[in-house]
Amino acid sequence: MLSRNGCYAKTPDVVIRPFEDWGRAYAFTPDNPEIYDLNSTAWFIVELCDGRPFPQIEADYIEAVKDRVEIDAAKTQFHGGFAMLLERNIISASA
Amino acid sequence: MNEVFSPEKVPAPPGGPEGRPVPRLDKPFKLTICVTQTCEMDCKLCYADCGSSKTPELSTEQWKTFIDELVSEGFLHIFFEGGEPFDRPDFEEILAYCSRRLYVAIRTHAVGIDVARARRLKEMGVGRLYVDLFAAVPEVQDELTGTPGSYAQSVNGMKNALAEGIGVTILGILSRKNHLDLQNYVALAEEIDADQVGILRLYPLGRARKNWSDLSLTLDEMMTALNGLKVPPGIQLMQSWHPKDGNCCWQNAAVTPTGASVGCPYLREYVDYGNITDMTFLETWNHPLYGQLRGCEVEQNCPDCSATQGSHGGCRSTAFAFHGRFTAPDPYCVHNNEGVDLRALPEWLLRQNT
Numbered sequence: 072m073l074s075r076n077g078c079y080a081k082t083p084d085v086v087i088r089p090f091e092d093w094g095r096a097y098a099f100t101p102d103n104p105e106i107y108d109l110n111s112t113a114w115f116i117v118e119l120c121d122g123r124p125f126p127q128i129e130a131d132y133i134e135a136v137k138d139r140v141e142i143d144a145a146k147t148q149f150h151g152g153f154a155m156l157l158e159r160n161i162i163s164a165s166a
Numbered sequence: 167m168n169e170v171f172s173p174e175k176v177p178a179p180p181g182g183p184e185g186r187p188v189p190r191l192d193k194p195f196k197l198t199i200c201v202t203q204t205c206e207m208d209c210k211l212c213y214a215d216c217g218s219s220k221t222p223e224l225s226t227e228q229w230k231t232f233i234d235e236l237v238s239e240g241f242l243h244i245f246f247e248g249g250e251p252f253d254r255p256d257f258e259e260i261l262a263y264c265s266r267r268l269y270v271a272i273r274t275h276a277v278g279i280d281v282a283r284a285r286r287l288k289e290m291g292v293g294r295l296y297v298d299l300f301a302a303v304p305e306v307q308d309e310l311t312g313t314p315g316s317y318a319q320s321v322n323g324m325k326n327a328l329a330e331g332i333g334v335t336i337l338g339i340l341s342r343k344n345h346l347d348l349q350n351y352v353a354l355a356e357e358i359d360a361d362q363v364g365i366l367r368l369y370p371l372g373r374a375r376k377n378w379s380d381l382s383l384t385l386d387e388m389m390t391a392l393n394g395l396k397v398p399p400g401i402q403l404m405q406s407w408h409p410k411d412g413n414c415c416w417q418n419a420a421v422t423p424t425g426a427s428v429g430c431p432y433l434r435e436y437v438d439y440g441n442i443t444d445m446t447f448l449e450t451w452n453h454p455l456y457g458q459l460r461g462c463e464v465e466q467n468c469p470d471c472s473a474t475q476g477s478h479g480g481c482r483s484t485a486f487a488f489h490g491r492f493t494a495p496d497p498y499c500v501h502n503n504e505g506v507d508l509r510a511l512p513e514w515l516l517r518q519n520t
Contacts, residue, residue, distance in 0.1 A: 084266060088195055088240050099242045101266040104293035106242055
């Protein structure tokens with residue numbers, strides 16, 4: 072479950088294999104064995120999740136896309152992607 | 167973000183048909199290990215013509231060394247098949263070595279998957295079983311495997327895996343022995359709560375080639391059987407005929423029980439890119455013929471089929487089998503068949519039976 076006060080990072084043992092030419096990455100989740108295809112948005116969010124608090128990660132995402140996406144749309148995009156990554160245990164709350 | 171897929175739904179990458187470059191990988195992310203050529207059954211459709219092992223297979227330590235190499239090269243997904251993988255006494259040890267490092271799927275007849283084994287597979291993180299049923303009619307399956315009771319045991323194995331939460335895909339190789347009963351596969355999936363059914367083409371390899379005249383169908387018969395299938399919501403049907411006859415060579419990698427890198431298990435009788443005990447896998451990946459096949463150089467192309475993976479020409483194994491050229495059209499696509507009678511194997515293939 073998302074906590075706005077929580078800190079988030081890539082889940083330990085999740086393996087990310089980038090395919091830079093395609094602008095996407097695959098993620099292997101050993102806890103619930105699956106391979107997921109991450110589009111560039113999802114992949115970028117995973118990269119931003121380095122153990123910092125949620126608001127900082129959100130702010131970094133919006134800052135990075137502000138020239139191309141309206142702020143409200145960027146927030147929606149970010150929250151949707153973040154929730155999906157969390158649900159699939161590709162990212163998780165960190166200590 | 168709406169592009170999160172399971173491994174069996176790898177999407178078409180940029181590139182592909184209509185003048186765009188075909189998809190290209192510097193190195194693959196998934197690989198098939200045909201871990202053994204042994205099996206206790208005597209299946210008429212066996213591509214490996216397996217029985218007791220005829221040539222020395224890679225040892226446990228050699229496979230472990232190879233798995234280390236795959237992990238260090240960024241592979242994510244390993245697919246085990248045989249022979250029958252579980253016939254190899256050290257197979258679970260090899261699986262355990264992959265555990266949590268690679269996504270693992272296994273092609274098996276599932277006969278030996280009892281409750282305890284299913285539990286161990288779950289604990290080792292096995293993601294999915296692909297279970298061969300040559301017919302979804304018990305007596306026909308038992309006849310085709312040469313093993314009385316094998317149908318019931320396979321279904322039991324699938325149920326045990328599903329009970330542990332391991333995904334199951336029921337595989338049926340479309341042949342004269344099952345084309346009138348294809349709906350039974352879907353019914354079985356519904357009955358045991360499996361979420362995928364794969365209908366596969368029959369390849370003229372191994373024992374299946376020797377039994378070709380008894381097993382093979384015309385393309386019309388195949389299409390009639392496939393088009394008659396009714397698949398309810400909740401069950402995914404996988405098939406590789408038009409309009410889904412993609413050329414997957416661009417992403418395929420496979421190694422035989424003796425360590426030969428062959429690109430795809432269905433190419434095992436036609437190519438050899440080098441042995442992984444003599445060189446790294448990526449050195450075999452750079453073999454000129456491997457590169458040529460990944461480049462999807464083909465004489466003609468079906469745009470609908472190409473769109474499935476962004477690559478051209480359909481399956482290279484059946485194209486080569488029926489035409490003797492790796493650039494030939496795949497006769498299993500209705501638009502590329504060009505009058506090829508799929509019941510009649512070319513002379514050069516028939517000579518391999520003698």
